[in-house]
Amino acid sequence: MEEKSDQLYNQYFVEIDILNQFEAIFKYANEGIVISDDQSKILKINPSGLKTFGYEHENEVLGQKIEILIPKRFQERHVGHREKYMESPHARSMGLQFDLYALKKGGDEFPVEVSLSPFKNSQGSFVICFIIDISTRKKAEENEKNYRKELEKEVEERTLILKEAIQKLEKTKNELDNSLKREQELNSMKTKFISIASHEFRTPLSTILSSLSLMEKYNELNETEKRNKHNDRIKKSIKNLTDILNDILSVNKIEEGKVIVNPENFNIQNFINELIQDLQGLLKPGQKINFKGAETPETVVFQDPKLLRHILINLLTNAIKFSKEDSPIDISLRLEPNEIYLEVKDYGLGIPKADHEKLFTRFFRSSNVENIQGTGLGLSIVLQYVNYLKGTIKFSSEVGKGSVFNVNLPKNLKSSKI
Template sequence: MLSDRHYKQQLNKELARFGALFDYASIGILVAGQQGEIVLINDFALHQFGYEREMLLGKKVEILIPHHVRQRHVGHREKYNANPQSRPMGIGLDLYAVHKNGNEFPVEISLSHYSNEEGNFVIAYISNITERKKVEERLEKVYSELEKMVEDRTIQLRKALEELEISKEELTVALGKEKELGDLKSRFVSMASHEFRTPLSTILSSAFLVKHYDTDKDQPVRNKHIQRIINNVSLLTDTLNDFLSVGKIEEGKIQVREIEFDIEEHFNTIIQEMQGIMKENQLIDYRHSGEQSLVLDPSLTKHIVMNLLGNAIKFSPSGSQITIETVKTPETFKLVVKDNGIGMSEEDQEHLFERFYRGGNVSNIQGTGLGLHIVQRYTEMMKGSIQCESELNKGTTFTIIFPDNHDNP
């Protein structure tokens, strides 16, 4: 059997260990007597509330509670003491504490209790959740903006579908038979559903994960998921814009508005806007030669370049180079976009500009199959011609030539 001395030594060691757990815990711990007087409080809690220990010991716990709910808390405390039960954190109570300087901050509190020869005591574990609340508020704002954007885009898509339905007769004439029109509508709805499902799932999963990273050291992870939400909202926006653009083109609602603009400045701005979707270590090499000014529709030109450049980025590997060349002569303006990506087969090139068509080697890469169709139609509207040269696994080169029928001042 252990001697009394040895037993006391062991007991003192255990008490020292428990004391260390109390003093160095990374959560606020407070022990109060049955009348609410503070009998123990650890350093972490003192730091949270901004007090020195001697300023709190013996005081009622209501000193740490906002003035407007202190009296009510006395009743809650007395009710709890009459029937004490353990209460874990995260049960949905919206609680606030008050700092020595008077500032209120949100907290989560877990309660437990114990009794000894000195009486009954309550242990409170206090966690400051200010940063988590900030993240939740930011997420609520993102959710609200996302819901509004999805609602607006859904209305636009529904309107586009209604407009396509109204244009049924014209589409029937263009396609030549009713079956082709039915296939077009079916593929349109199917593609829209497929293209929305993946980014919406990513948005929801990222939003769910963000709420689990609520400490300062988790900020990089939070930023990563928030950026994923932003990127996928942009993807939804681009997808809807493609669908809407096709509808407007077919109805003749796109008008060419030609003005004079600086070629290099315009193209450098477009390239800068595309940086956010580039893969790791991808490089865009832009070169211009000839005259600086061009008279053309800058908006349609931007759509053409963004579609071609977006495809080059999407279908090229990380670390690859994409080349853009513009040449302005008195007679023509030439645009060349060249990549070293996956390329296309000869069979795919025969259907390249068809609506909804996608190559056989891009099934695992997101896309609507509308981008090149839009590029071709915009090119034709500005009286230009487009040519594609490609080989599987050896890249693709698009060349567009616009005639210059304007006399620059």
């Protein structure tokens, strides 16, 4: 009997000791601790819990529903959660997939971490809530997040600056490369021009000098026919020199951007007839320019007659130059509501197929016209002028059968400075 009494006595003191330890933990824990019953009424709250929630005395919260510690916007939802939890209570951490917020006495919300531990005794079922204010951690995380955003923004800005710098360097490099290429092209052009010009100028100048000397002699001998023949040779040589100079001036205008397009209304059919008359003196014996006019009665267009004249004169003089005596040259005009179609056709030397690709290149001359005078500038200028008039130019050619050049221009052109 005495032994049983000692056992009960010892068990009592063990339970007292355990209770004392629990009380010590409850009282001095850094975490907030709230104990509620199965109806979620607060039965006990430790000092850290009071401090966490901004209360001075526990009687301010004891007997209240746990929702007093939860922001109003979450209270209704929380009731459903806790009722479901009490159906099958178990130890768990809350807020693993979302942020949790608690409510201070003064109405301020703050982020928390919450752990639940259910237990039972002879008095009923209870839940211990462990609550940690994580405001400092959240602030640190937010600061870190903001810092990362700022860092990412700064990296992005610097990357953009670097990208812009690289683009500028690339642009500068391309400009330098283009300038170098342009300079090389200009040097090449100068070399070609000096070579061609020296040859092309020498021939007509020699002809003029020799013809002038012979004319003096024929004057003394009173041989009018021979004198007139040499007079024509002088005029033709001067015309060749003028053509060369005009080509050079045209290239210079194009290079310096001084070509001005001045469209005006004019009768294109009359314009071509007059141009053909002006070229009669260049025709070889037996050559004739045949003009097939537009079938429409309205032949007024709004284009630049000066540039169009240069285009047609170049194409027609080439046809004359590269065709034999007694060979016809055909020019035709077709007008559509918005388009002008011109065709210049000859039956002369033709252009070798291997030369087609380079035909509109400056200073390029077909391999089969080496003995015929020319600078190789004409067709390149024609192409530029056609572009200025917002048109296109195409050609077809076969050696020994001649060439056909087709020019397509808008019927109405807006003026512009190139």
